[in-house]
Amino acid sequence: MNQGSGTPLHVGAYHDLLTGEIAAASQAMLEDQLRRRGLFFGERPLCTVLRPRLFRAADYAALQETVSGLMAAFATAYGAAMAQPPIRRDLRLADWEEDLIQADPGFPDPSPHSRLDLFLADGGASLTEYNAETPAGAGYADALSDAFLDLPVMRAYARQYAVRPLPARHGVAHAVLEAWRQFAGTWRLPSIAIVDWADVPTRSEFVLFERYFHDLGLAAQIVEPAACEFRNGRLYANGTAVDVIYKRVLLHELIADGGVDQPIVRAVRERAVCLVNGFRCKLMHKKASLALLSDERHASLFGGAAARAIRAHVPWTRVVEERRTEFEGSPVDLVPFVAAHRERFVLKPNDDYGGAGIVLGWTVGESAWNDALRTALASPYIVQARVAIAEEPYPSVVDGRLVVIDRMLDTAPFVIDGRYESGCLTRLSTSPLLNVTAGGGSTVPVFVVEPRA
Numbered sequence: 001m002n003q004g005s006g007t008p009l010h011v012g013a014y015h016d017l018l019t020g021e022i023a024a025a026s027q028a029m030l031e032d033q034l035r036r037r038g039l040f041f042g043e044r045p046l047c048t049v050l051r052p053r054l055f056r057a058a059d060y061a062a063l064q065e066t067v068s069g070l071m072a073a074f075a076t077a078y079g080a081a082m083a084q085p086p087i088r089r090d091l092r093l094a095d096w097e098e099d100l101i102q103a104d105p106g107f108p109d110p111s112p113h114s115r116l117d118l119f120l121a122d123g124g125a126s127l128t129e130y131n132a133e134t135p136a137g138a139g140y141a142d143a144l145s146d147a148f149l150d151l152p153v154m155r156a157y158a159r160q161y162a163v164r165p166l167p168a169r170h171g172v173a174h175a176v177l178e179a180w181r182q183f184a185g186t187w188r189l190p191s192i193a194i195v196d197w198a199d200v201p202t203r204s205e206f207v208l209f210e211r212y213f214h215d216l217g218l219a220a221q222i223v224e225p226a227a228c229e230f231r232n233g234r235l236y237a238n239g240t241a242v243d244v245i246y247k248r249v250l251l252h253e254l255i256a257d258g259g260v261d262q263p264i265v266r267a268v269r270e271r272a273v274c275l276v277n278g279f280r281c282k283l284m285h286k287k288a289s290l291a292l293l294s295d296e297r298h299a300s301l302f303g304g305a306a307a308r309a310i311r312a313h314v315p316w317t318r319v320v321e322e323r324r325t326e327f328e329g330s331p332v333d334l335v336p337f338v339a340a341h342r343e344r345f346v347l348k349p350n351d352d353y354g355g356a357g358i359v360l361g362w363t364v365g366e367s368a369w370n371d372a373l374r375t376a377l378a379s380p381y382i383v384q385a386r387v388a389i390a391e392e393p394y395p396s397v398v399d400g401r402l403v404v405i406d407r408m409l410d411t412a413p414f415v416i417d418g419r420y421e422s423g424c425l426t427r428l429s430t431s432p433l434l435n436v437t438a439g440g441g442s443t444v445p446v447f448v449v450e451p452r453a
Contacts, residue, residue: 008391010054010161010449017156018050018395018402026050026097026151033147038208039140042201046140046443049394050402051146053409053446060448066125067116067413067421069309074130074284075418076306078110081283082338083318087298091286092319092350092380094405096255097279103269105278106183109355111285111416112175112276113138118313118411125411127313128346128387131353133277134248138168138414138441139172139208141425145445161449168423169212172246176276178417180244183274189427190243190274192220193235195228195264197249220246225254230263235273244274252351253281287350287382290317296326316385320347320376335373338383342369350380362386394428394444405430407442 007015018026029049033039037066039046043235045137063196063447093101115135119126145165148154157163180190192213194206206222213220223237245264255264260269267273282308292298292319293310318334319323325334338345341363349357359372376383391406407428413421429441 007359008056009450010056011051012391013160014051014054014153014157015393015395015404016103017153018261020402022152022156023041023050023395023397023402024400025151025153029151030147038144038204039143039147040204047144047147048442049357049407049428049444050151051151051394052058052144052444053392053411053424055446055448057448057450059314063118063120063125063411063413063424064421066118066309066313067415068419069305070116070313071129071415071419072304073293073302073306073309073314074132076302077289077298079282080298080301081292082280087292087301090292090295090319091283091288092297093282093286094252097251097282099260099263100251100269100279101283103279104271105179105268105276105280106271106274107179108182109179110247110278110280110283111415112179112417114277114281114284114415114418115412116415119387119389121390121413125313126315127290128237128315128384129287129348130284130289132283132289133281134250134353135414136202136205137412138172138348139212140203140413140443141166141168141423143208144425145447146441148445148447159453162452164448164450165230166206166423166446166448168414168425169209171422173212174422175215175416176244176246179276180274183271184243189218191241192218192244192246193228193237193242194220194222194246195225195237195249196222198224200248202248209246225249225257225262225264228263228267228268233270233272233345235263235267242273244276247275247277250353251279253447269393278421282351285351286380286427287317287348288319288380290314290384291319291382293317310321316388317382319350320373320381320383322377335377339370339373342366344386346384346386347372347376347386348382350382357381360386394442411446 034045115131117129181187194209210220210222214275225237229236268275293315323334344360347359361369389408391408393404394407395402395404407430409426409428411426413424416422424446426444426446427441
């Protein structure tokens with residue numbers, strides 16, 4: 001197979017193994033594994049390519065170092081925001097969020113499990129979002145790893161390269177159980193409720209986690225918010241007392257459904273149940289947290305590894321408002337400057353998911369950009385500098401024929417206890433908006449590979 005001059009050797013070696021017979025057998029087995037494991041996002045298969053993401057060991061070690069530095073920056077930002085209301089106001093919390101973060105969650109870290117969304121290109125890494133509220137994908141990452149490990153092509157590849165998967169589910173379990181231990185002040189096996197709406201396309205991942213918790217000897221069930229009842233100082237789900245909520249439902253949806261008197265919200269505020277992630281996750285989950293990191297007004301907060309990580313990995317980000325600021329060392333009027341240079345910027349809602357509301361300036365005309373900027377001025381939005389997006393060739397079977405297409409990709413490491421990486425996934429797309437929720441693309445697991453001696 002013609003690889004092209006830019007294909008790394010460890011990737012080219014995998015592609016070279018995809019001869020007609022091996023490609024066909026691998027595709028058939030992958031499709032069967034996706035069905036057996038329930039690896040679908042709604043009705044769409046989660047993965048449509050025949051190669052996982054393959055990291056060299058040195059490159060993955062560099063990624064782990066990047067994660068460590070960025071999380072030091074977020075820890076500093078979180079501490080400053082909790083201690084100083086003027087800084088917290090820059091995050092644009094809603095009134096109900098400001099009220100809820102006053103409740104002590106019972107454990108120190110605002111997001112015991114989270115996910116960074118990075119783009120690795122041109123020898124560097126750029127952080128575009130921090131999912132500190134409901135980081136999806138850890139269950140999918142592990143199940144996809146299991147699906148790929150025994151494919152015919154992977155069996156052949158493993159003769160040439162040592163292949164190491166990066167488990168992610170255990171990190172989530174560690175985060176949930178440690179938060180519970182700290183909350184309870186002692187140790188006993190908790191009863192866990194996985195809470196979200198019944199019709200969300202990620203429900204198949206809840207099933208994976210329910211099985212995983214059961215395998216760990218934990219009582220666990222998937223429940224909707226409406227099935228929860230707070231009475232006599234306990235939270236009940238479908239009539240069963242609950243100790244821990246592994247929260248997948250978004251807080252703003254929970255509040256919209258039942259307000260601050262919603263049973264789950266009341267139970268958390270009264271320390272009757274351990275919520276992971278808790279209310280304080282909202283502080284760093286706001287996309288304005290990246291503005292807090294990169295805005296010259298807050299530079300004095302950060303030093304050492306945190307400051308170095310910000311300089312190296314956080315793109316220029318500002319809350320959209322009428323103000324003066326700096327861009328690449330020069331003073332600018334923010335709104336007119338962003339209006340005049342749409343090809344350099346992205347507009348994002350301060351708190352949304354799945355690519356909703358995001359406008360890539362280089363993909364729209366001047367009129368559409370100006371309309372988006374007016375929307376951004378009317379409600380909390382950020383503007384972020386465009387970052388480079390890497391591409392890699394990925395093989396897939398189309399109409400019975402193997403094709404290799406360059407696809408844009410991100411790198412999404414999971415973070416545990418606000419400190420260290422535990423597993424990773426990658427999303428692929430032929431569109432610059434890399435988000436499976438938005439209706440396209442593919443998800444692949446990540447393996448670390450090294451040549452065998």
